[in-house]
Amino acid sequence: MQIVLNGEPRDVSDSTTVRALLCELHLDKSAIAVAVNRTFVPRSEHVTHRLAAGDEVELLAPMQGG
Amino acid sequence: MDDDTTTWSVGGKTLRSRMMIGSARYPSPDNMRQAIVASKASVVTVSLRRENPDTRAGQAFWSYVRELDVHVLPNTAGCHAVSEAVTTAKMAREIFETDWIKLELIGDDYTLQPDPFDLLEATTLLLAEGFIVFPYMTDDLVLAKRLVDVGCDILMPWAAPIGSGRGVVNPTALRLIRERFPEVKLLVDAGIGAPSHAARAMELGCDGVLLNTAIARAGDPVAMACAFADAIRAGRAAYTAGLMEPMEFAQASTPTVGMPLWHEPS
Numbered sequence A: 001m002q003i004v005l006n007g008e009p010r011d012v013s014d015s016t017t018v019r020a021l022l023c024e025l026h027l028d029k030s031a032i033a034v035a036v037n038r039t040f041v042p043r044s045e046h047v048t049h050r051l052a053a054g055d056e057v058e059l060l061a062p063m064q065g066g
Numbered sequence B: 001m002d003d004d005t006t007t008w009s010v011g012g013k014t015l016r017s018r019m020m021i022g023s024a025r026y027p028s029p030d031n032m033r034q035a036i037v038a039s040k041a042s043v044v045t046v047s048l049r050r051e052n053p054d055t056r057a058g059q060a061f062w063s064y065v066r067e068l069d070v071h072v073l074p075n076t077a078g079c080h081a082v083s084e085a086v087t088t089a090k091m092a093r094e095i096f097e098t099d100w101i102k103l104e105l106i107g108d109d110y111t112l113q114p115d116p117f118d119l120l121e122a123t124t125l126l127l128a129e130g131f132i133v134f135p136y137m138t139d140d141l142v143l144a145k146r147l148v149d150v151g152c153d154i155l156m157p158w159a160a161p162i163g164s165g166r167g168v169v170n171p172t173a174l175r176l177i178r179e180r181f182p183e184v185k186l187l188v189d190a191g192i193g194a195p196s197h198a199a200r201a202m203e204l205g206c207d208g209v210l211l212n213t214a215i216a217r218a219g220d221p222v223a224m225a226c227a228f229a230d231a232i233r234a235g236r237a238a239y240t241a242g243l244m245e246p247m248e249f250a251q252a253s254t255p256t257v258g259m260p261l262w263h264e265p266s
Helices: A018-024 B029-039 B057-066 B082-096 B116-128 B141-149 B171-180 B195-203 B221-241
Strands: A002-005 A008-011 A033-036 A039-041 A056-064 B008-010 B013-015 B019-022 B043-050 B071-074 B100-103 B106-108 B132-137 B154-157 B185-189 B208-211
Touching: A018 A033, A018 A056, A033 B082, A039 B082, A056 B057, A056 B082, B019 B029, B019 B221, B029 B057, B029 B221, B043 B057, B043 B082, B071 B082, B071 B100, B082 B100, B082 B116, B100 B116, B106 B116, B116 B132, B116 B141, B132 B141, B132 B185, B141 B154, B141 B171, B154 B171, B171 B185, B195 B208, B195 B221, B208 B221
Parallel strands: A002 A056, B019 B043, B019 B208, B043 B071, B100 B132, B132 B154, B154 B185, B185 B208
Antiparallel strands: A002 A008, A033 A039, A033 A056, A056 B043, B008 B013
16 A cells, blocks of 8 residues: 655555554664544554655654754 | 852753754754754754655754763654644654653744744643643743643743844843743843843843744854853843833942042132
8 A cells, every 4th residue: 555654655465554664665673653534543553553655654763953 | 159069940851951952954963963962952943844764864863963962852843733733732742752842833924923822722722632742932921821821831932933133122021021030031022133132132132032043043153152151251241130210311330429629610
């Protein structure tokens, strides 16, 4: 199925979880916060939260700011 | 005068310096780190942006900041809606492991002026979620009152638009907020361009100053960070010492008693 990852289309296996996506991207041990369809998904729910086709996933990390 | 042993507190934390410093726009990451260390600031602002799994720029930046002995103040820069800001704040809390959030909600793209209505709504929601909100706001007294009414004990008015470097354009407004809300922590954010501007804000009774562009875009950011630290200490010392009241006319400072003969009217 296809999701939208940080604004770009991406193919992932059906009903994959947030946790599995982070592992696939080698970001599972990184400082990353996740939102799906503009709703925050806390780390405690990464294992159980399943993605659906068309989901808009945002992976945010620390960045310079004022 | 404040020195490195004098502390103050804001948002439940005890801080040594009254300077807060941004982490953006430096010539290089090393320069950023050196400027932050030289500033002796206790608080560094950061943001959240999309991570590129290939470059991992965010992870590299974070490793730089984590090595510094500072508190991190994440912002919601770029948010234009209450829901965006609330989601960003929750994500920042998880990543940075802090309840602090510098709440920025832009209402006008030309001036980057914060939206007072959305700010009040988002502040109310985030306080209910246990956040410690640093609301980036205009210097409007009634907005300050509303924010305090919903439970905010920190106010972060602008001196001038972000990155403009114009200094405190409306000192009367800041002085009024200070006088009306003596208990709140009053921090000036945005628009400071020179150490004299920061000193001025502190002389008006602000508790601290947040700087970014004025240091990061200076010819020598490390030296400028030191200059700002001195100015902020001087401004604070002047406020606590009590400034004289300005006068309309001259008043001789040298005593007039005991004047010699030739000064007497003939």
